[in-house]
Amino acid sequence: MIKFTLGIALAIFAIIVGGYQYFANEDLIVRQNQRLLDIERQKVDAQQVQIRLRRIADKLMPRGDDQRANIEKLLNLEETKLTFRFLTQANPTDPASRYFYRHDFEITGPIDYFKGMQMINKADNLPGAVLYQTCFNCTRLGRGVTASTEAGEQILLIKGYLYVHNPEGNSRG
Amino acid sequence: MANVKVNINRFKNLCFVGLNKVEFHPEGGDVMFAENWMDLIDDQARRSMMLGFFAPRDLSGDPMDPEEVLTMGQHTAEDSTFNFIQQVKSISLFDFCRIEKAAPNTVNILVVADVIFHWDMNDNFVTPTTPESWVRDVTDIINQYPRQTARNIYTAWDTSLAQEELKDIKFHNLREMPLDSGMWLNMPSIQEKYANHSLVAGIVVALGIYGFLYYQSGTITNLQRQVQVAQQRSGGVSDLRTMQQKVNEVENFQKHGSIFSLILKDVALAIDSAGFAIDAFTIENPSPTNPADALIATLTSKENAYRGFAQEEAISKAILRNSATITAVRKPPAPNALRLTLEGLIPLSDVSRDVAEYQRIARANQKETPAEEAEKAVEPPPNAPVESATP
Numbered sequence: 001m002i003k004f005t006l007g008i009a010l011a012i013f014a015i016i017v018g019g020y021q022y023f024a025n026e027d028l029i030v031r032q033n034q035r036l037l038d039i040e041r042q043k044v045d046a047q048q049v050q051i052r053l054r055r056i057a058d059k060l061m062p063r064g065d066d067q068r069a070n071i072e073k074l075l076n077l078e079e080t081k082l083t084f085r086f087l088t089q090a091n092p093t094d095p096a097s098r099y100f101y102r103h104d105f106e107i108t109g110p111i112d113y114f115k116g117m118q119m120i121n122k123a124d125n126l127p128g129a130v131l132y133q134t135c136f137n138c139t140r141l142g143r144g145v146t147a148s149t150e151a152g153e154q155i156l157l158i159k160g161y162l163y164v165h166n167p168e169g170n171s172r173g
Numbered sequence: 174m175a176n177v178k179v180n181i182n183r184f185k186n187l188c189f190v191g192l193n194k195v196e197f198h199p200e201g202g203d204v205m206f207a208e209n210w211m212d213l214i215d216d217q218a219r220r221s222m223m224l225g226f227f228a229p230r231d232l233s234g235d236p237m238d239p240e241e242v243l244t245m246g247q248h249t250a251e252d253s254t255f256n257f258i259q260q261v262k263s264i265s266l267f268d269f270c271r272i273e274k275a276a277p278n279t280v281n282i283l284v285v286a287d288v289i290f291h292w293d294m295n296d297n298f299v300t301p302t303t304p305e306s307w308v309r310d311v312t313d314i315i316n317q318y319p320r321q322t323a324r325n326i327y328t329a330w331d332t333s334l335a336q337e338e339l340k341d342i343k344f345h346n347l348r349e350m351p352l353d354s355g356m357w358l359n360m361p362s363i364q365e366k367y368a369n370h371s372l373v374a375g376i377v378v379a380l381g382i383y384g385f386l387y388y389q390s391g392t393i394t395n396l397q398r399q400v401q402v403a404q405q406r407s408g409g410v411s412d413l414r415t416m417q418q419k420v421n422e423v424e425n426f427q428k429h430g431s432i433f434s435l436i437l438k439d440v441a442l443a444i445d446s447a448g449f450a451i452d453a454f455t456i457e458n459p460s461p462t463n464p465a466d467a468l469i470a471t472l473t474s475k476e477n478a479y480r481g482f483a484q485e486e487a488i489s490k491a492i493l494r495n496s497a498t499i500t501a502v503r504k505p506p507a508p509n510a511l512r513l514t515l516e517g518l519i520p521l522s523d524v525s526r527d528v529a530e531y532q533r534i535a536r537a538n539q540k541e542t543p544a545e546e547a548e549k550a551v552e553p554p555p556n557a558p559v560e561s562a563t564p
Binding site for chain 2: 001002003004005006007008009010011013014015017018021022025026028029032033035036039040042043045046049052053056059060095096098099100113117120121123124125130131132133134135136137138154159161163
């Protein structure tokens with residue numbers, strides 16, 4: 001009687017515990033397979049992103065070149081009365097700025113129409129620059145800028161983003 | 174509970190306890206007789222043995238105690254009951270006096286040990302006999318029944334001579350004796366019968382499940398290792414989402430790159446061509462935090478340059494006509510009523526498409542132009558001197 005009960009109890013216990021463990025393990029196997037697929041998918045995605053990264057990195061300003069003096073030199077601002085300013089300063093050490101970061105910049109000051117057009121063209125073709133506002137004969141100057149216009153000159157305001165690429169972040173990825 | 178038939182052949186050894194004699198049929202051996210069944214049976218024989226006995230009812234109608242019958246009245250000590258239980262523990266005990274009644278008009282006779290046991294549709298009876306007198310005793314019993322009664326004898330004794338005298342009787346081997354569960358005093362219950370099977374099955378099931386789970390856990394470990402290896406190989410894809418967002422952001426902002434100055438020139442030319450009395454103009458992304466789909470050109474005239482709808486309508490149309498990039502013009506509510514303010518919509522996707530088309534045509538023209546120049550270089554000019562004319 002005890003043997004019979006023990007045998008039945010053992011079988012039932014084994015079936016219940018085993019069944020529960022079986023489904024738990026099956027769930028784990030499905031999750032691990034899914035995770036494996038996700039990692040493979042991420043790997044492919046990462047490769048594609050790397051390709052895109054390399055493609056757009058050439059159009060951006062390399063890290064270290066995003067210095068005010070360097071940009072003023074690139075735009076030949078010494079020959080004009082225009083002023084270049086960074087409106088926001090990105091933190092290159094921020095983990096979110098591992099691959100790219102951007103500055104807001106502003107170029108403002110009195111200039112004649114022809115040189116103003118040239119300046120806009122130069123700013124638009126500056127590596128990593130994305131202009132979002134230009135204004136001729138603006139009534140509003142940049143913050144803290146005071147300027148007096150001479151004959152034939154108007155106030156020019158150029159605003160945009162300067163995207164900077166961090167090659168070290170790219171190599172780490 | 175209804176009695177069920179029990180096959181006598183399930184027992185390898187048969188032992189019948191008579192009144193003063195025991196008949197033992199060992200498996201594959203000769204029949205043995207003795208006075209006490211315990212003298213005949215060893216431990217080996219007990220394992221699959223039927224011990225048949227005849228325990229007639231006492232005066233109150235209750236069956237006699239099997240112990241009393243099987244010990245043949247020899248037990249007196251108090252501990253003998255315990256010994257008896259130990260002796261018969263593994264033996265199947267059959268009390269023939271509890272046999273089911275025979276079919277109507279039938280009498281069955283069992284001749285074993287020193288007993289003739291017969292039963293009919295009413296009752297069963299035990300009669301002492303000897304090997305010498307059993308035929309006569311059987312004849313006496315049969316004579317008590319009508320001639321039409323069916324008669325069966327179950328015995329292992331020599332019936333060669335008896336068959337001549339007992340012509341109307343059907344002789345059967347002892348192994349054909351019908352048994353039923355009502356006779357079986359210590360018939361094992363299902364739990365007792367299948368106890369070992371159940372235990373073995375339980376252990377087998379538990380081991381099987383353990384084995385399967387062990388195999389499954391091996392698969393899981395293998396998968397986990399694969400995941401670890403894949404993670405190590407994939408390296409720093411943990412911040413893939415951030416990386417994708419950044420790349421998307423840069424790509425979207427760079428999508429219409431380097432056409433800002435072109436748009437500015439177009440709007441400036443349109444202002445000039447339309448003769449708009451310009452005071453200031455702005456071109457901007459209305460939502461600078463997001464990549465632009467369209468730019469807005471805001472043109473502000475000099476004070477009192479345009480008065481009334483007719484003049485404003487005409488100059489607006491002229492601006493629209495002379496610009497290749499502005500697709501729509503509207504007059505927003507202006508803070509200064511003395512100045513005309515116009516807003517032009519510049520869809521960047523259209524401009525980008527037109528610029529790309531223009532660049533394609535320009536590149537094609539650049540390829541054709543050197544080829545034409547090369548052809549012209551090969552052809553001699555009409556007024557070129559003839560070579561043969563030279564000295």
